[in-house]
Amino acid sequence: MSFFPPTTLDTSEAEAIARGLYAVSRRDGVHEREAALIASFWADCGGGAVALAELARQPDIGAEQLAGLLRGEDKQKLFLKTAILLAWADGHASDREMALINDFAGAFGLGEAEVQALAGEVKEYLLSHLTHLQNSAAAADVAKKLGV
Numbered sequence: 407m408s409f410f411p412p413t414t415l416d417t418s419e420a421e422a423i424a425r426g427l428y429a430v431s432r433r434d435g436v437h438e439r440e441a442a443l444i445a446s447f448w449a450d451c452g453g454g455a456v457a458l459a460e461l462a463r464q465p466d467i468g469a470e471q472l473a474g475l476l477r478g479e480d481k482q483k484l485f486l487k488t489a490i491l492l493a494w495a496d497g498h499a500s501d502r503e504m505a506l507i508n509d510f511a512g513a514f515g516l517g518e519a520e521v522q523a524l525a526g527e528v529k530e531y532l533l534s535h536l537t538h539l540q541n542s543a544a545a546a547d548v549a550k551k552l553g554v
Contacts, residue, residue, distance in 0.1 A: 413484050420451035421461060422475035423485050426510060429466035430489045433503045437496035447488060469513035482514040483524065490521075490528040499525075 415423070424444055431440040448458045476482050489507050493499035504521075511521045 413480050415451060419476060422472055424448050424461050425464055425467040426472050426485055427489060427492050428462055430492055430503050430506050433506055434500040439495040440492050443492050443495050469509045472510055473513035486511055486524050487528055490525050
Protein backbone atom coordinates (compact mmCIF):
# COMPACT_ATOMS: atom_id res chain seq x y z
CA MET A 407 0.00 0.00 0.00
CA SER A 408 1.29 3.42 -0.98
CA PHE A 409 1.64 6.18 1.62
CA PHE A 410 -0.14 8.52 -0.79
CA PRO A 411 -2.39 6.30 -2.91
CA PRO A 412 -3.32 7.82 -6.27
CA THR A 413 -6.21 10.20 -5.73
CA THR A 414 -7.90 12.40 -8.32
CA LEU A 415 -8.63 15.94 -7.17
CA ASP A 416 -10.53 18.61 -9.04
CA THR A 417 -9.40 22.23 -8.85
CA SER A 418 -11.72 23.17 -5.98
CA GLU A 419 -10.55 20.19 -3.91
CA ALA A 420 -6.87 21.01 -4.56
CA GLU A 421 -7.53 24.64 -3.58
CA ALA A 422 -9.31 23.52 -0.41
CA ILE A 423 -6.41 21.28 0.56
CA ALA A 424 -3.87 24.05 -0.11
CA ARG A 425 -5.91 26.48 2.01
CA GLY A 426 -6.12 23.88 4.79
CA LEU A 427 -2.37 23.37 4.63
CA TYR A 428 -1.80 27.12 4.86
CA ALA A 429 -4.11 27.22 7.90
CA VAL A 430 -2.06 24.53 9.64
CA SER A 431 1.20 26.21 8.68
CA ARG A 432 0.09 29.59 10.03
CA ARG A 433 -0.58 28.14 13.48
CA ASP A 434 3.06 28.58 14.48
CA GLY A 435 4.38 30.73 11.65
CA VAL A 436 4.93 29.61 8.08
CA HIS A 437 8.33 27.93 7.86
CA GLU A 438 10.12 27.84 4.48
CA ARG A 439 9.92 24.02 4.39
CA GLU A 440 6.18 24.20 5.00
CA ALA A 441 5.78 26.74 2.20
CA ALA A 442 7.84 24.49 -0.09
CA LEU A 443 5.66 21.48 0.71
CA ILE A 444 2.49 23.45 -0.08
CA ALA A 445 4.02 24.73 -3.32
CA SER A 446 5.05 21.19 -4.28
CA PHE A 447 1.55 19.87 -3.61
CA TRP A 448 0.05 22.72 -5.63
CA ALA A 449 2.44 22.17 -8.55
CA ASP A 450 1.68 18.42 -8.54
CA CYS A 451 -2.00 19.35 -8.88
CA GLY A 452 -1.22 21.50 -11.91
CA GLY A 453 -1.52 24.84 -10.15
CA GLY A 454 0.54 27.87 -11.07
CA ALA A 455 2.55 30.28 -8.95
CA VAL A 456 0.09 33.16 -9.35
CA ALA A 457 -2.83 31.04 -8.17
CA LEU A 458 -0.75 29.76 -5.22
CA ALA A 459 0.06 33.31 -4.18
CA GLU A 460 -3.66 34.13 -4.31
CA LEU A 461 -4.47 31.07 -2.18
CA ALA A 462 -1.81 32.10 0.33
CA ARG A 463 -3.55 35.46 0.79
CA GLN A 464 -6.99 33.95 1.42
CA PRO A 465 -8.28 33.60 4.96
CA ASP A 466 -7.89 30.23 6.66
CA ILE A 467 -10.47 27.69 5.62
CA GLY A 468 -12.70 26.40 8.41
CA ALA A 469 -13.02 22.75 9.31
CA GLU A 470 -16.66 22.50 8.26
CA GLN A 471 -15.99 24.27 4.97
CA LEU A 472 -13.10 21.92 4.20
CA ALA A 473 -15.21 18.90 5.09
CA GLY A 474 -17.90 20.13 2.70
CA LEU A 475 -15.38 20.39 -0.13
CA LEU A 476 -13.48 17.14 0.48
CA ARG A 477 -15.95 14.33 0.06
CA GLY A 478 -14.69 10.81 0.50
CA GLU A 479 -12.40 9.18 3.00
CA ASP A 480 -9.52 8.93 0.52
CA LYS A 481 -9.39 12.70 -0.03
CA GLN A 482 -9.86 13.47 3.64
CA LYS A 483 -7.04 11.13 4.68
CA LEU A 484 -4.85 12.54 1.92
CA PHE A 485 -5.36 15.97 3.46
CA LEU A 486 -4.78 14.80 7.03
CA LYS A 487 -1.58 12.89 6.23
CA THR A 488 -0.28 15.83 4.21
CA ALA A 489 -1.17 18.22 7.04
CA ILE A 490 0.64 16.04 9.59
CA LEU A 491 3.64 15.80 7.28
CA LEU A 492 3.52 19.60 6.93
CA ALA A 493 3.41 20.00 10.71
CA TRP A 494 6.67 18.02 10.95
CA ALA A 495 8.34 19.92 8.07
CA ASP A 496 10.02 22.39 10.43
CA GLY A 497 11.22 19.59 12.73
CA HIS A 498 8.44 19.88 15.31
CA ALA A 499 4.70 19.31 15.11
CA SER A 500 3.36 21.94 17.49
CA ASP A 501 0.36 21.47 19.75
CA ARG A 502 -1.40 24.30 17.90
CA GLU A 503 -0.88 22.61 14.52
CA MET A 504 -2.06 19.24 15.83
CA ALA A 505 -5.11 20.82 17.48
CA LEU A 506 -6.19 22.27 14.15
CA ILE A 507 -5.54 18.96 12.39
CA ASN A 508 -7.75 17.30 15.01
CA ASP A 509 -10.44 19.93 14.34
CA PHE A 510 -10.32 19.12 10.62
CA ALA A 511 -10.47 15.39 11.40
CA GLY A 512 -13.46 15.93 13.66
CA ALA A 513 -15.29 17.71 10.85
CA PHE A 514 -14.54 14.66 8.68
CA GLY A 515 -16.09 12.42 11.35
CA LEU A 516 -12.75 11.03 12.53
CA GLY A 517 -11.61 10.87 16.13
CA GLU A 518 -8.31 11.58 17.82
CA ALA A 519 -7.36 7.88 17.76
CA GLU A 520 -7.66 7.87 13.98
CA VAL A 521 -5.51 11.00 13.76
CA GLN A 522 -2.93 9.32 15.99
CA ALA A 523 -2.92 6.29 13.66
CA LEU A 524 -2.37 8.57 10.66
CA ALA A 525 0.37 10.41 12.57
CA GLY A 526 2.02 7.03 13.16
CA GLU A 527 1.92 6.34 9.41
CA VAL A 528 3.52 9.73 8.75
CA LYS A 529 6.30 9.05 11.25
CA GLU A 530 6.97 5.63 9.70
CA TYR A 531 7.03 7.27 6.26
CA LEU A 532 9.55 9.85 7.45
CA LEU A 533 11.73 7.22 9.12
CA SER A 534 11.64 4.98 6.04
CA HIS A 535 13.66 7.64 4.25
CA LEU A 536 16.44 7.26 6.82
CA THR A 537 16.95 3.49 6.61
CA HIS A 538 19.83 3.85 4.16
CA LEU A 539 21.88 6.08 6.48
CA GLN A 540 25.19 4.78 7.74
CA ASN A 541 24.88 6.88 10.91
CA SER A 542 22.40 4.81 12.89
CA ALA A 543 22.76 7.12 15.90
CA ALA A 544 21.42 10.04 13.85
CA ALA A 545 18.50 7.93 12.63
CA ALA A 546 17.78 6.92 16.23
CA ASP A 547 17.81 10.59 17.26
CA VAL A 548 15.24 11.40 14.57
CA ALA A 549 13.07 8.44 15.68
CA LYS A 550 13.24 9.69 19.26
CA LYS A 551 12.27 13.21 18.17
CA LEU A 552 9.29 11.77 16.28
CA GLY A 553 8.28 9.79 19.35
CA VAL A 554 8.66 6.42 17.65
